[in-house]
Amino acid sequence: MNNNTLGNEPAKKRHCVSMACMPCRTRRTKCDGEKPTCSACKTVHKTESICHYAPEEDFRRKGALRKVIAEQEKDRRVYDSMIRKIRNGSETEKKAFVRLISDGEDPENNPERLDQIVQMMDSGSSGNPHGSTVTSPQSLEDKVAILPERTWKAQDNQSRYYGRTLNRLLRSDEDVCFVPTPTDQVPEWTTVTTDQNLIQHLLNLYFTWSHPFYLLFPEEVFSHGFESKKLKYCTPLLVNAILAIGCCYSDRPEARKDTYDPDSVGDHFFAEAEQLLTEVKNQRSLTVVQALGLMSLREMMLNREDNGQKYAAQMMDMALRLGLHISQDRSSHLSLNEIEARRITFWGCFTLENTLAICTRGFPTSPKTEIRLDKPKLEHKLEKTLWRPHGTLQHGASSPYLVQPSMKYNILTQCILLSEIVEDILHIPYMPTARTNCQLAYQSYEKMQKWFLNLPFELKIHTQGSPLPQIVTLHCYYHHCVIQLLHPFLKEPFLKDLKSAREICTESAAAISELTMLYSRIYGLDKTSLVNTYCLESAAIIHIIQLSSSGVVHNTQQTEIYLADAIRGLRGMKGICKVAGQSLHDLCNLLQETCEEIPASVQLAMNEDVSFEEFDLEGYLAGMENVE
Structure with a gap:
């Protein structure tokens, strides 16, 4: 007897469920697919709270x-x-x-x-691609x-x-600025003064004492723009930045914003440069990059390190945004002069940033791995351009034995090569193991030695003649880099030739002292470069370590002479580089903390005023066999 004869309804066939809920799939139980909660979860398993359907997790479906x-x-x-x-x-x-x-x-x-x-x-x-606006x-x-x-x-x-x-x-110079700048107008380079003699005086000081070592732009194209009133390579912003640095080397009262305040030197020109920089904040060009580098240099000279590093970071950031680190060829719609100006500007920025980094123990922001740029070309004619002193205390501009070829682009090339080694040095103290540090330090020292030995003949210091101030500075900078590299390993005899890091640092400190003495007696320390203050400070610290050492110190008398001369030298540099005053203060404190008894000659140097004595230049140079 079937159910129909009994009057009962036939059993309903369960409808096909294409997707079960997640709890039923996990339990592998039948699911009726009811929504929002299936019957099994609601009545049998009591998992109503977690019952849900996730079609995106069903990998049997192609869409999911x-x-x-x-x-x-x-x-x-x-x-x-x-x-x-x-x-x-x-x-x-x-x-x-x-x-x-x-x-x-x-x-x-x-x-x-x-x-x-x-x-x-x-x-x-x-x-x-669709030009849609991205939310800020x-x-x-x-x-x-x-x-x-x-x-x-x-x-x-x-x-x-x-x-x-x-x-x-890569973009051509006309694409650089957001706001078009006319190149045919005749500008007033500065509103601070109308005295053309003063302006020329400050320009001469800058190109004599600062530009040869910190070469941020080609002097030739700048001078052409300055004389012809063209704005492509010479702008009021750049001119005021140059004049602000030139004021640091001048003893004229007009070089001060306040005639009676020596600390206001160059402030009026620098204030105008800052104002002009604000006005062109939406523009990117070579001259803005160059001006930022000079403003960084000037702030560092005045012991305003934070501002100096800020301008240096802006300088390198803009240089990279302009693509200055990428090589150009004649097919890139840039003239040969433009290509060379871009090349010199970038490498000048690269050198300045690495110099400031090694002096302040900072880190450069320039990505060395991304640089695809050739070194500046050495033009024989430009290298033979005569350098002559301007505004020195000891000698007038007509001193015949001081006039000589400038070698400025050769010096720039060597600074670039040394800076590439310096960039690696800055990361060594942060290596994971001490053994790795020692190995990298030794490798870097070998590279620097090789660089020093391969210096061109014209850039070496010889016993005859008077070396250019930028050449003396280059040698000081090399020895300063050696000290900065090896001073963390003063107790480690890790070098293959059995010479300890302490011995090498002592030799480099002595070389810096000799070179500074040479510079002082020829040109005067009131015409020195910023990097020389850091070099002399690092040398003085090594001299103090030697004097305060508990072990046997060889040639203690000579070390005392070097230290006393370093103190006098830093005092002599205070007039141009305020940071030298801070270095002098720190050295005096270090002496009092580390030396139980300060030598009499050193104590005398700490208490006396700096003085410049007359000397026989030829006799002094003839008596120097080799400062290195």
């Missing part, structure tokens, strides 16, 4: 699988971009990026933040991270990238 693959590919792009940014970015960029990904919500839990990081990390290959980041970290990848539309509607992207397109 494609979505998961797309998300994984998106994550892979993000992580690849992160690795690329950390590997190729500068120290500043790395720190900003680490702050970005460390602060805030995890990108994996916030799709919007993940999209934001993708947009910031992707370089020129992705771009913004709200946090400072986001702004810093997105800044290096900011795009700009050229007149041909082609996207070009500022920052440190390797596929950046």
Whole structure:
């Protein structure tokens, strides 16, 4: 007998369920697919609270699988971009990026933040093809991270990238500035003074004592623009920055903003340079880069290190945004003069930044791995341009034995080569193991020795003749780099020739003292360079270590003479480099802390005023066999 004969309804067939809820899938039980909660979870297993359906996790469905693959590919792009940014970015960029990904919500839990990081990390290959507007980041970290990848539309509607992207397109000088600058107007170079004699006096001082070592631009093209009133390579901003440094070397009362305040030297020209820099904040050009470098140098000379480092960072950042670190050829719509000016400007910035970094124990921001630029060309005619002293205490401009070829581009080339070694030195103290530190220090010392031995004959110091001030400075800088490299290993006899780091540092300190004495007696320390103050300070510290050593110190009398001369030298440099006064103060404190009894000659130098004595230059040079 069937059920129909009994009058009962036939059993309903359970409808096909295409997707079970997640708890039923986990338990592998039947699910009726009811929504929002299936019957099994509601009545049998009592898991109503966690019952849900997730079609995106059902990999039997092609759409779900494609979505998961797309998300994984998106994550892979993000992580690849992160690795690329950390590997190729500068120290500043790395720190900003680490702050970005460390602060805030995890990108994996916030799709919007993940999209934001993708947009910031992707370089020129992705771009913004539809011209859509990207929402501005709200946090400072986001702004810093997105800044290096900011795009700009050229007149041909082609996207070009500022920052440190390797596929950046090079631009001609007319593309550099957002605001067009007329090149045919006749400007007033400065509103501080109308005295053309004073302006020429300050220019002469700058090009005599500062420019040969800190060569940030070609003097020839600047002079042409200055005389012909052309703004392409000479602007009021650059001129005022130059005059501000020239004031530091001048003893004229007009070089001070306040005639009776020696600490106001150059302030009036520098204030105008700052104002002009504010007015051109939306412009990027060679002259702005050059002016930033000079403003950094001037602030460092006046012991305003924070401002100096700020301007130096802006200088290098703008240089990289302009693509100055990438080589050009004649097919790049740039003239030969433009190509060479760009090359000299970048390498001058590179050298200045590394010099300041080794002196202040900082880190350069220039990414050496991204530099694709040849060294400046050595033109025989330019190298033979005569250098003559201007405004010295001991000698007038007509001193015949001081007039000689400037060799400025040869010196720039050697500074570049040394700076490339210096950049590696700065990272050695932060290596993970002491053994690694020693090995890298020894390798760097060998490189510096090789550089020093391979110096051109014209850049060596000889017993006959009077060396150029920039050549003396170059030698001092080399020995300063040796001390900065090896002073953490003064107790380590790790060198193959059995000479300890302490012995090498002592020899370099003695060489700096001899070179400073030579410089002082020929040119006077009131015409010195900024780097010489740091060189003399590092030498004096080594002399103090020698005097305060508990062991046997050889040639103690000579060490006392060197230290006394270093104290006098720093006092003599105070007039031009205020940072020398700070160094002198620190040395005196160090002496009192480390030396139980300060030698009488050193104590006398600490208490006396600096004086310059007349001397027989030829006899002194003839008596010097080799300061190195």
